[in-house]
Amino acid sequence: MINETYKQMLSGKSVIRELSEYATKRGQEIGYENVFDFSLGNPSVPAPQSFTDEMIRLLQEGDPMDLHGYTPSLGNAQYKKAIAESLNERFGMNYGPEHIFPTTGAAGAIAHAVRCVTKPGDEVITFAPCFSEYTPYVDGTGASLKIVPPDTETFQINFEEFEKMITDKTAAVLVNTPNNPSGIAYSTQTLEQLSDILTKYSEKYGHTIFLISDEPYREIVYKGADSPYVSKFYDHTLSCYSFSKALSLPGERIGYVAVNPACEGADIIVPMCGQISRGTGHNCPPSIIQQAVAKVCGETSDLSVYEVNMNIIYETLVELGFTCVKPGGTFYIFPKALEEDSIAFCNKAKDYDLIFVPGDGFGAKGFFRIAYCIDTEKVKRAMPRLKQFVEEQYPNR
Amino acid sequence: MINETYKQMLSGKSVIRELSEYATKRGQEIGYENVFDFSLGNPSVPAPQSFTDEMIRLLQEGDPMDLHGYTPSLGNAQYKKAIAESLNERFGMNYGPEHIFPTTGAAGAIAHAVRCVTKPGDEVITFAPCFSEYTPYVDGTGASLKIVPPDTETFQINFEEFEKMITDKTAAVLVNTPNNPSGIAYSTQTLEQLSDILTKYSEKYGHTIFLISDEPYREIVYKGADSPYVSKFYDHTLSCYSFSKALSLPGERIGYVAVNPACEGADIIVPMCGQISRGTGHNCPPSIIQQAVAKVCGETSDLSVYEVNMNIIYETLVELGFTCVKPGGTFYIFPKALEEDSIAFCNKAKDYDLIFVPGDGFGAKGFFRIAYCIDTEKVKRAMPRLKQFVEEQYPNR
Numbered sequence: 001m002i003n004e005t006y007k008q009m010l011s012g013k014s015v016i017r018e019l020s021e022y023a024t025k026r027g028q029e030i031g032y033e034n035v036f037d038f039s040l041g042n043p044s045v046p047a048p049q050s051f052t053d054e055m056i057r058l059l060q061e062g063d064p065m066d067l068h069g070y071t072p073s074l075g076n077a078q079y080k081k082a083i084a085e086s087l088n089e090r091f092g093m094n095y096g097p098e099h100i101f102p103t104t105g106a107a108g109a110i111a112h113a114v115r116c117v118t119k120p121g122d123e124v125i126t127f128a129p130c131f132s133e134y135t136p137y138v139d140g141t142g143a144s145l146k147i148v149p150p151d152t153e154t155f156q157i158n159f160e161e162f163e164k165m166i167t168d169k170t171a172a173v174l175v176n177t178p179n180n181p182s183g184i185a186y187s188t189q190t191l192e193q194l195s196d197i198l199t200k201y202s203e204k205y206g207h208t209i210f211l212i213s214d215e216p217y218r219e220i221v222y223k224g225a226d227s228p229y230v231s232k233f234y235d236h237t238l239s240c241y242s243f244s245k246a247l248s249l250p251g252e253r254i255g256y257v258a259v260n261p262a263c264e265g266a267d268i269i270v271p272m273c274g275q276i277s278r279g280t281g282h283n284c285p286p287s288i289i290q291q292a293v294a295k296v297c298g299e300t301s302d303l304s305v306y307e308v309n310m311n312i313i314y315e316t317l318v319e320l321g322f323t324c325v326k327p328g329g330t331f332y333i334f335p336k337a338l339e340e341d342s343i344a345f346c347n348k349a350k351d352y353d354l355i356f357v358p359g360d361g362f363g364a365k366g367f368f369r370i371a372y373c374i375d376t377e378k379v380k381r382a383m384p385r386l387k388q389f390v391e392e393q394y395p396n397r
Numbered sequence: 398m399i400n401e402t403y404k405q406m407l408s409g410k411s412v413i414r415e416l417s418e419y420a421t422k423r424g425q426e427i428g429y430e431n432v433f434d435f436s437l438g439n440p441s442v443p444a445p446q447s448f449t450d451e452m453i454r455l456l457q458e459g460d461p462m463d464l465h466g467y468t469p470s471l472g473n474a475q476y477k478k479a480i481a482e483s484l485n486e487r488f489g490m491n492y493g494p495e496h497i498f499p500t501t502g503a504a505g506a507i508a509h510a511v512r513c514v515t516k517p518g519d520e521v522i523t524f525a526p527c528f529s530e531y532t533p534y535v536d537g538t539g540a541s542l543k544i545v546p547p548d549t550e551t552f553q554i555n556f557e558e559f560e561k562m563i564t565d566k567t568a569a570v571l572v573n574t575p576n577n578p579s580g581i582a583y584s585t586q587t588l589e590q591l592s593d594i595l596t597k598y599s600e601k602y603g604h605t606i607f608l609i610s611d612e613p614y615r616e617i618v619y620k621g622a623d624s625p626y627v628s629k630f631y632d633h634t635l636s637c638y639s640f641s642k643a644l645s646l647p648g649e650r651i652g653y654v655a656v657n658p659a660c661e662g663a664d665i666i667v668p669m670c671g672q673i674s675r676g677t678g679h680n681c682p683p684s685i686i687q688q689a690v691a692k693v694c695g696e697t698s699d700l701s702v703y704e705v706n707m708n709i710i711y712e713t714l715v716e717l718g719f720t721c722v723k724p725g726g727t728f729y730i731f732p733k734a735l736e737e738d739s740i741a742f743c744n745k746a747k748d749y750d751l752i753f754v755p756g757d758g759f760g761a762k763g764f765f766r767i768a769y770c771i772d773t774e775k776v777k778r779a780m781p782r783l784k785q786f787v788e789e790q791y792p793n794r
Contacts, residue, residue, distance in 0.1 A: 002513065002669075007669060043466075059449050064645070069440075069648050103678070119398070119401070208398065251468050251684025252465055272406075275407060279533055279538070280537065281508025282501060282679065286649045288452075288648070288649060
């Protein structure tokens with residue numbers, strides 16, 4: 001029979017997708033240039049030319065049998081080596097290729113990492129605000145996700161509430177820094193405190209609580225932000241990465257799990273990922289993409305536009321009286337709405353062709369997300385519209 | 398804690414991989430040209446030049462934002478349309494793009510198809526001889542795989558044993574034609590009888606038994622073989638395809654599920670696949686590969702070498718007195734070993750640098766698989782060695 005669980009998931013509409021579809025439809029009516037669509041987290045800068053050049057070189061000069069042949073089940077050797085060396089050089093780590101498992105983006109990385117360190121029935125804790133897809137990602141493994149309410153003053157971790165939620169069923173903690181949707185990077189202090197707590201409760205409950213670090217925005221960090229490498233703070237860390245944002249390759253589904261060499265089970269976690277793949281039908285990211293990214297994994301697209309856009313929006317928001325924590329990276333900002341119901345707030349903004357995402361789906365009611373991965377010219381044009389919206393709808397703010 | 402299930406899977410060695418590793422090591426000692434490695438099912442002919450040309454054209458002329466951007470969660474529209482049209486034209490079907498779900502190869506297709514039509518605890522039935530990975534593929538979904546013993550006379554379906562194994566827990570039947578490892582294509586008569594039985598037991602148990610058809614070798618069919626399109630015979634069919642073999646792109650992980658438009662749930666199965674992806678971390682095959690394959694999906698590599706190789710080997714086997722069903726396609730042949738214990742037989746062959754895979758892992762003890770996706774020149778050179786092996790080891794056969 002048709003599986004009821006997946007069938008019932010069909011009725012759950014994605015708010016972000018609905019908003020994006022609305023923006024597309026509205027664009028057909030009034031011209032897409034007149035719709036200020038801040039809904040989607042799609043990179044707005046192209047992949048570096050070096051990636052394109054390397055792809056063409058591989059196609060022109062490579063042996064097609066080697067280029068398109070089966071990748072070893074634990075990944076392409078050059079890719080694994082290049083990732084390990086790049087991380088070691090930049091973050092003072094000591095990964096070997098045997099600690100790197102290539103995945104189809106960060107989603108694939110999280111799917112493998114969670115399965116490695118949990119069993120069905122275990123709990124994984126994460127912190128609001130957080131990416132709305134974390135629930136299906138984790139629940140799909142058989143474990144269940146618990147979400148700690150946000151610290152809305154700073155969007156760092158709400159440690160008081162966190163400690164209340166740790167139980168003997170807590171197998172792993174999932175963090176995302178720099179964070180979608182808040183744009184905040186977890187500070188050195190936050191990560192030190194997190195590490196202390198994980199160590200304390202691992203001892204208390206007699207089993208290691210693993211840290212799964214989802215970091216696709218790791219390379220989009222703004223001037224002055226304190227955004228250290230998570231795995232430096234806690235040995236039992238599985239870092240989940242995607243080249244979606246830094247190389248602007250979201251559709252090519254390329255990322256990895258990097259297992260801290262001092263992690264419990266460090267010698268078996270990557271081979272276990274290979275076993276997990278057999279049940280999920282994953283079997284490694286595409287061969288040619290692994291080979292090309294191996295050559296350019298130390299580079300990034302020109303990411304400077306995101307900080308330019310953030311500053312324009314942040315200044316306008318402050319000027320208009322919004323409460324807003326200044327982002328340390330990503331291409332998101334997460335201000336407090338001007339009324340308690342942020343869904344109502346975002347609906348009113350739609351009438352001004354400003355497309356924002358309510359914070360409810362990210363576990364932070366009363367806030368809204370602006371994804372500013374769009375052209376700076378359009379960001380600039382949107383600011384007078386934002387002013388008009390706020391002044392007309394919230395004159396007494 | 399480290400997941401025990403996946404940890405324990407590490408101790409199960411893959412016989413094929415071990416043999417392949419042995420062949421590589423032996424090749425380093427005596428020269429790889431002197432090792433007759435018939436262990437691996439890796440295509441031996443390159444991808445068509447048209448694929449390479451289209452990839453380069455996309456990279457040179459395509460907008461990188463569109464080329465490498467997120468694919469819609471149910472797949473690239475051009476890819477889905479091209480697949481549907483190609484299947485309709487060649488097999489007289491009436492698929493629309495909404496019936497096609499792009500996947501990372503046939504493994505990904507099976508992972509989605511099984512989850513769509515089973516729930517944990519259900520049973521999926523398949524027929525020996527079969528691909529050894531079917532067990533982890535199906536067991537990874539929460540359903541369990543039951544394997545019907547082979548009809549060793551024909552390697553068609555053993556219907557008598559099959560009917561005994563159908564119960565009210567049978568949710569789906571999984572077939573693979575042309576078949577790995579036997580090389581046999583299921584005939585029109587076999588598929589008619591299978592359809593009748595599925596219809597009969599669906600009525601008996603009051604629920605549809607779905608047919609999942611794994612067909613990566615569909616385009617490798619030999620002269621005179623009766624190898625019809627499975628979905629023509631039974632409405633409730635989910636066809637699982639990979640371009641690994643026909644386009645020689647195994648490492649690029651590109652395939653699809655095609656849902657028969659008359660199948661129960663045909664309008665929701667593809668959207669359900671999108672939901673399943675969220676839990677497995679799949680999220681569509683790579684964008685550029687979908688776009689390139691959309692242009693060349695009606696073509697194939699030059700597959701003629703496989704039939705040439707098959708004929709050379711088949712004639713030699715017959716001449717040497719082997720019992721062997723002549724393949725209708727694929728790049729495998731599956732003779733009866735010359736002693737009951739086919740593992741012992743294959744071990745003796747290793748001493749002659751002939752690398753064959755025992756049938757035990759495919760659910761058919763006493764047989765062995767020869768994968769002849771290697772150069773014809775090497776196949777020809779291997780035949781005297783095969784004669785020598787047989788005459789020296791089995792003089793009284």
